Amino acid sequence: MSENGGSLILALHRAVHATTRALAHRLPGLDLTTPELNVLARLASGRTTSVRDLAAGTATKPSTLTSALDRLQGRGWVRRELDPADRRSFLVSLTSDGQPVAESVRAAMDDIERACLAQAGEASRDGFLAVIRCLTEVP
């Protein structure tokens, strides 16, 4: 496999590209972009969230989410309702049509992660998450 570049950050980038392709391969015909996948994965638990929370949780810009949510809503998979407690804000949730789609996305992610941890060893998980966490919080 030639050379790895010796950089955690370069390795990180390669992994994102690879998992994006692996997800597309496991979800044929769904034709979902990365932000759409991330939104569905986060909603799969049945949670209702604001756009702001989705932006923070999926590391995408609110303006990117607007169009991603537009597409998901256009497919009938996601719903936006005004939050009665703060009418500037939306409550984003899955529709009954969207629920199984989101679950299949989540299942594909879990499948990849399970296969990966089985190979790398469960013990690797902690080290992975520790490095990910500090890379995510680096100023």
Next chain:
Amino acid sequence: MSENGGSLILALHRAVHATTRALAHRLPGLDLTTPELNVLARLASGRTTSVRDLAAGTATKPSTLTSALDRLQGRGWVRRELDPADRRSFLVSLTSDGQPVAESVRAAMDDIERACLAQAGEASRDGFLAVIRCLTEVP
């Protein structure tokens, strides 16, 4: 920090976005895109490579590299020479102007990684790389 989503893949995506911003912050005025950063980081060691190798090493499409290399070449930082051994292929390398730029990119990446490992513990590195490696190779 609200919620993490419990997914290695979502965590991976957040980390990439965060490191991209951290790099831009540490290299003000350089105005480099992600593929450009990756190319410079890979060339920083003085290595000469083909576009094909760069594509594999940075996880970007050859068609993306064409425009990234065009911009780096336009800034006088990178050079493309025909490979005499295979005249379909280019030898891509840094110019003398590009060398210090590439080294500063590499230094910024190393800086982030060092700070991160100091916090997470050197022992985390192996687990991180093991998970990254299998995520990168997942079919």
Next chain:
DNA sequence: TATTGTTATACTCTATAACTATA
């Protein structure tokens, strides 16, 4: 006939700023 790299195309993401409505 296969491979290297470029070009072309369509769609999406990123980043930023301006804007509306609400707080």
Next chain:
DNA sequence: TATAGTTATAGAGTATAACAATA
């Protein structure tokens, strides 16, 4: 005055296919 979300804009990435030159 600040915040939530949308809209607008410009530049770039992604994916794919077609293409020329070379192998």
